[in-house]
Amino acid sequence: MEGLYATDRPRGLEDNLKSKILFSGRRRLSHDITAIYRQWSEALGADDLSMRLLSGLHAHATIFMGLGRVGETVFLLPEKAGGHFATAGILERLGYRVVELPIDLERHRVDMERAKRLVDGSDGGILFIDRSEGLVYEDFGPLTENPALYCVHDASQYLPAILTGRYRSPFAMGFDLLISTLHKSFPGPQKALVATRTRDERWERVKRVMSQFVSSHHVRSTYLAGLGLEDMGRLERYTDRFLENAVALEQALADLGIDVVRRAADAPPTQHLWIRFDSAEAAYEACRRLELCRIHSNYRLLPYGLGYGLRLGTTAATLQGLRPTHVPRLAQLLGDILSGGFTLSRRHAVRELASAMADSDDLRCPSPPSPVLFGGVP
Template sequence: MERLYQLILNPVENIPKLFQIHIDEFTKGLYISDKYKDDEINKQSKIAFSGRSEYSDKIRIIYNEWAKQLGAKSLSMRLLSGLHAHIVLFMGLGKIGDTILLLPESAGGHYATKKILERLGYNVLEMIPDNINYCVDIDKTKEIIYQREPQLIFVDRSEGIYYEDFSKLLDNIPDNCGTIFDASQYLTNILEKDFKSPFSMGFDILMSTLHKNFPGPQKALVCSKDDNIYWERIMDAVSSYVSNLHAENIFVAGQILKFQDILKTYSNRMLNNSIQLEKKMLEEGIPVIKRASNRIATHHIWIKPDNMEQAYHFYKKAEQCGILFNYRKLPYDLGYGIRMGTSAATLQGLNEQNLPELAKIISDIYYQTEISDSLLKRVQDYIKFLSPLNQ
């Protein structure tokens, strides 16, 4: 069978290869430090690797460039992925028995985070969802903070059609409460100043993957706006629990950050595509969850068929045509549906001119019981002739 052209319309995959980055093959597999080490430091180290200082210097330059773009003072990319970052960070940030206030899965939090934190010995409290407005109920959640006084607050937003400002939640919290924001779903938009920085909301620590919203390699970063006790704890944990920082992917991330013209266009277009595609799909009669126009839209879109079977059948029909969604249980008691995202599709060439046709295609897939040969060909022709953003 001839391989299908595919349009990635989920929010958690991306296409770094479109940037055509080439790095020194020699770096792959090397143990490279991101710390400055002179002869005296090396002499006192438990182990030292020769011939790596040039690469270490280059990594620190990349860190400085990323930190400047994010408004951070300190940054590290030693971490390998999002969940790896969760494990390492929270092994260092607190101790067994500490209390952490977490964005729950029911409000768009990552489904694995609570399990990880409980396994590490944390007492996990959950923020209160507002199932009407698809956000956190700030007032009710603040009551939990005042009553239970958690040592840590963690916003790990995996799913959401709005970008929430948590400034009011963090206002007047106890001084000894550390705050962490996972920016994996919003990293490019934060980098390019299309979304408010979590540091401006009052968060102490920002962490993120580099391979979801940002079109980078399989990697994670963590950074701090200033020197604080939480950054010290994280760096101590990273030094203990991460041996090889997989330097080749750090060099890839450094190169992609230099494509500022493309990244700025990508960030803006990704968000506009989401808003316009939602509008066009609603016009085509697709059961999209409609967003309020006065709130900040993300690149996520939710489709809510009548039941689980309809949702899954739609998901499989789209896959048959080469259009890739996420079938998943949506937050806020919405039940099973479809999660879409316009990040990778924007890099593939989705724009305001060609998305009306995509909305019509998605509508035909939704309403046709079975996929006809003519519809399959139409979808394949549409994907085939998209012009990638970087061209």
């Protein structure tokens, strides 16, 4: 399926005749894509969706080319509150007026009262919550009550917990459009989805723009996205476990005296952890020490004015077999490496832990009984 062009919607004779170019032999693919879209729409509680796009930023640039108009205001989650560092630049380049939401630096979240006053006083525009960093899952429902606003939520970091009901859906919060990648928290292919709560005029504009500016649908990735929903029990176990692992690891690191940022207890936890350092140089050295011992982390400027540090996430490790019973050993290894640096014995200890995790792994995909997908088409 690599490189095949296929439409993501079945077309009638009139549409086919009007097409500037049409590839034969794709009807079965279009049928299956429609079935996968329906499957995902039902799982998300969406009225319609598309998987034409490849990544989150690809989705941001493409969608906002059709969603609004030049000069329109976008109320945006700022980078300092965990918003993506590239989003404001994309929106400004497209001609939008960007207004950042106020934040509460001490509580590490949006200042909801001030933000609500800001958006409720608007006579129109777009609300865009693009959260790529956060220790808790915030409810932005109070910000969507102004009927003059069109509300967009990027759920890339939270998709499994939304699908399994562990987090409140952005649609239940009042958002009109949901964006998500399928290769971050969701264990799927390189792909992005865009889902709408209601098929309205804005959604039709978004679909037209995606059709105009995205030529290939990347069919193989869409099939893989469909297979990703086939075992909801596995997805639930994965979701519960990576959240348990994150909370347990945070506590274990704190018990060792490591400067891990503690999350608030009054909101659902995420899979992320932040470790603070005195300087960018110290944070980078810590990242390199862990990398040499085969523990991968993100060196980055942390939000909320916390300075440079490390971000750890538990999704990939959970797929490799990490359980809460492994967390004390992992925390001890992290502490030893951060304080003492790389040694060959520490690298071997990490490898031994990874082997123990793999031996207890019950999340790996089972082998398919036969090479048959969707409707009997091999």
